[in-house]
Amino acid sequence: MTSYLKKSVVALASARTYIAQWSAEHVYADEALIIPFPTLAKFNPDKGVWSVQIKAWLYLPIEGNKLKIFFSSLPGRLMRKIESTKREDSVDKELNLNVAGDLEENNEQVEIIDDDDDPGACLNEDAVHEDSSKVDENPGRLGYFFVRKSVKVITKSIINDVEHLLQPSDESGFIEGNLELSDEEIRSLGEKIHPDSSDLKFDYTIQINQSNSDIRTEPCKLFKCTIYALAHNGLSIISDIDDTIKISEVVSTRELLKHTFVSDFKPVDGMSELYQAWSEQNCQFHYVSSSPWQLFPALSVFLKKYKYPMGTINLRKFAWGFKHLKPPKTYKMETITQILNAYPSRQYIFVGDSGELDPEIYSKLYTMFPQNIRRIFIRDVCKTPECLPQCQERYLSAFQDVPKEQWTIFKDPRKVETDIRKITAV
Template structure:
């Protein structure tokens, strides 16, 4: 019998009737397909104490991909859930509840199987370096971290040194493709010791199989707002000069004047990547670089206005959460700087070459990283920004369910005109609005900025600059629209 603390994903009426016979529904957390129960039944369940959520989009119990995506948003703090295990479509049987780890029958298209096989071969061909010999040139790649007065989180990677040539606006598509390949093919250094030091506090860890390391430093003294330098040492990796490899990372502590934080998606929200079409996204990355890619119209002006806030000098912190791989961290930071979009910590994904085109468990990654950010700033409310192309609205609605006091506003760039998607978004808007939080669908940045000004998030006198920024983008890239 499952533990009642674990959530249930219920997809059919037969599955609901089965679980109703087995457990006390008043002590459960239920995620239900829309239309599964009547409004009276839902009301009675909630009165009995059940934590009941009706999903915005119906999940086909015979579609393994849809079931997997739904599970990403239903798993509890233990990372587990009970899911209804449907019979194959050709059979008729009573649905039963199975652990989420149980295998789900799937008919994978041939193209996807071929891509998976090719990815596995490519991944297997990459060399993972262990105990590199003395004098080998290594490269530490620290990422911008963040924290509060007493705690800092940061991440980085240790690689065999590769000469990443600086890309320029004149680079050809072939040069961009080679640069992308070099980043994805980079040779990581696993099982290397890393020591981080800040303000008298030190901690040690080891790189994982991907060469990644991370620290969650509990500090002995209060940190002031601003940027802080974290010293990194790799004591076992002796360089040609006889000294251990050293580097430094930076971590940001938000200003005391900050009234709220901003958490933004990148893919198809700030930067056009066509992330819903993995092949087109890969081709775009291969053909362009940070000099030739353009942001969506008006994004830079809108984000600067949010950073400055209604008071003009609030210095509200920016965070970017994306399903892009960490391999693209450098180009993304360069892109933000070049387009004058406020810089903030980027929380990207650890991806192997095999996963670059799959980008599976997209929602789970974003939800985990948003939870990480919220955990550092319990007294700060956040504006969440994304697009309707994939799961951003569902992920942000789940953030509201878990942390209703942590969310100030949600802006979603509307990119999917499909009526079924619009209906699903309408249900999410209704659900979120019941908590007193607004989920706003926006055609572009000017619309979002006007709404933000009316809500006191940005200064009204910043609206002309957002409009001007959008007009400048129009003249530079007339085919692009969006938030």
């Protein structure tokens, strides 16, 4: 077959596929909805173009009064079922704590920025319990975990009035892909995030051809999303969510379920003000959490409600059967590494908490990117004085390969340095 004929066959096949994907018999999810996630654009210096990451979740909502009643009552059922659950001991085993040297002989101590002897700082876990009978009237937060199985609907993104066909969603409804835009397009589309920096963001839309019949009575559905195209040089904050900026009580299964599915999301006092102060100094934010993507709508509302700076939000892919579920440590390491590799000339500040593996993950990343990571802040969530020595041992062990001036343990965010120049001068 000649080269010309090969090209003709390929072109015809592509055209046929494109037409078939948008035909009425193939696009049949009239009620399908999309949740697009804010992501990064990465500049490719070899090609001179930006790779724009598209990431979204397509799902079919379940409707009906009975299901709504079930969703609204499910949080209470969950809480009653685990009423007797005690604090898990498996966290300490997972951490696999190792003491760096003989602490008594070296007389090493970890400085923790405390709460001025706040009597509530070390309350026992069971000392205070809120009324767990409160039911979230909005079934949406739980409803996203019980959607109907998604179908492979073809979607397209519209950027600057130009349509880009996306790959079909996978069996879980996830849509992932990359589009290439020129630097000129990015500059024309983007608006400055900070007045004195070159960090940009722009919105685009994802479209579903919603009708499954030849008679289309309603317009196609459009869903807006944000892309961040940052300057090659600059400062970014990589922040955890649970127990770093939002109270979750990850170390307790009972409290974690309550704060995730029952109670209104509550902020950690002082963290929003700290992040706002950093944002005003041209810092860009990337939220990385092991929470599932299904919580994105609620988390997005939480960030806006409590005035946290907006930015990219990276959550873990979840599907029943756990086919795509990566271990939290693996997921966080991979996700943060991708961010650092996307912008290798930027500087980073890490913020996390001691409830899970943030100290171990961040210290490992520091050994991989010592020139990029300027500071690590860990919020100490220890509630009892008895566990303080163990926590100190853990921090010293985790950060044994990180210079002492590069990491800080704190309890009160209001005592964390807000001047970025002082933080990065260390």
